[in-house]
Amino acid sequence: MGGLRPWARCGLLMVAHWLALGLGAVVFQALEGPPALRLQAKLRAELATFQAEYGACLPTGALEELLGTALAAQAHGVSSLGNGSEAGTWDLPSALLFTASILTTTGYGSMAPLSAGGKAFCVVYAALGLPASLALVATLRHCLLPLLGRPVAQVAVRWQLAPARAALLQAAVLGLLVTGTFVLLPALVLWGLRGGGGLLEAVYFCFGSLSTIGLGDLLPGRGRDLNPVLYHLGEMALLGYLLLGLLAMLLAVETFLELPQVHAMVKFFGPSGPSTTEDQGDILGQDALALSTLPPATTAPEQAPAC
């Protein structure tokens, strides 16, 4: 049996992961600590100046109360500055963008449900919608990957690559395609449209949206001097981007996970046992009855894996 050693390897991998997490945190701290402190100091200085110049006419705490309300409202996507549209925050394009950010798990947070009903519906909608989106993506992948795989397969045959290398090539090509079409190209377009801000910021925003991280710090502010039609067009463009991009990302992810190299790593770090012929996790293929709905070629020999 595997005893402790395979679990020790699994454990080592987890420790390595936590170290990487800690390392990232330390680097972020070093990069971001000073700018954040400077912004905080600047803000406090402005507050202090304001209080000094006009504090005489303001009752104690009135300003803090107003600020508090404004900040809390912004956390829920309600803007206190500018005229804002009379339709409020939840016009249809914005609602569509919010819904898409839920379904793609991006979750920008620039808008969030306030009411109990909204929060409950959010949970239910996501609980039903996320598996549905996953199934949809699996179907689209079933349609699309052959189209993508065939040119690569032809190249692989011509260069006489071993299947493992061919798989790596396919993954690399897909990765480059996704990065080029869904990160660099949109970033360039965004950079051109925005005028201000650098290309880096545009890449940062596109990458954050595509990877479904969705920090939400760079969404255009509400209530600024933006033509409403342009603003809504931008929202719809972002919505389409999120949906397309998610599909592309999941294609790339699944391709990555199927790489023979990744399979080899999983086997190396995981508990020892006979290699399964299906996805590693589908133990039922081994333990269940001989009758199977899957094609005979996939039925693994019936034996319990050593663990």
Next chain:
Amino acid sequence: MGGLRPWARCGLLMVAHWLALGLGAVVFQALEGPPALRLQAKLRAELATFQAEYGACLPTGALEELLGTALAAQAHGVSSLGNGSEAGTWDLPSALLFTASILTTTGYGSMAPLSAGGKAFCVVYAALGLPASLALVATLRHCLLPLLGRPVAQVAVRWQLAPARAALLQAAVLGLLVTGTFVLLPALVLWGLRGGGGLLEAVYFCFGSLSTIGLGDLLPGRGRDLNPVLYHLGEMALLGYLLLGLLAMLLAVETFLELPQVHAMVKFFGPSGPSTTEDQGDILGQDALALSTLPPATTAPEQAPAC
């Protein structure tokens, strides 16, 4: 060949997805539009009252400028209220939580990089860290799923369930386990600890974090009267929750995608062709050379799929 019909089916599925998106948006709009408008009105009324009472001593635009600076700072996680710690926003526990929110793609957004270096590092770190996290989860799944699958397999044998139903049972059990352990239980704990707010809000927060949506609207505000030690403990608890929860979620997702029922749906809606013996997408197993690094039982007969 399949011609248009299979693609028409794929297309129908996408149209159904968009309809579901639109329906969700309309419901959110109905639920959330009024509360947001009320909050906006309340905020404007407070602003107007403030201006009316004290506007005489304030130069035009001074208040708007201050508000603007405060709101912009908050969008980047810098709080203008309260004393705040001298260490600033990026103390180590907060940096760890931010890094974890990147690696799990949750992306709350309550903190976000300000500097160009931070943004660039964010992209690089995520681009490297996300695949690494995926590989780690695949490995852990390899270790864990047999443990989970065996009791279910035994039950399936005793009840004499067909493998398809057994797989569904396994998925359902895993789904319930994940929901119970990683949504309901933490929500109950959070509800108890918070005092205020309902159980629904706690469930909403836990579900949003677990599914990596991460709206970030319910993270405890900085600068409130929270004991720093307790606050950091809470951050660390949330960090552990995100990491554990992501693993559980991905386990559940992969199990869902492997269900024979989902495979059947994918085949139904996808282009017709011989069933592949590996994951649907791995076309290379069919088009590449006969030599294969995978065990012989998985090598599909070499034929081009009809599409």
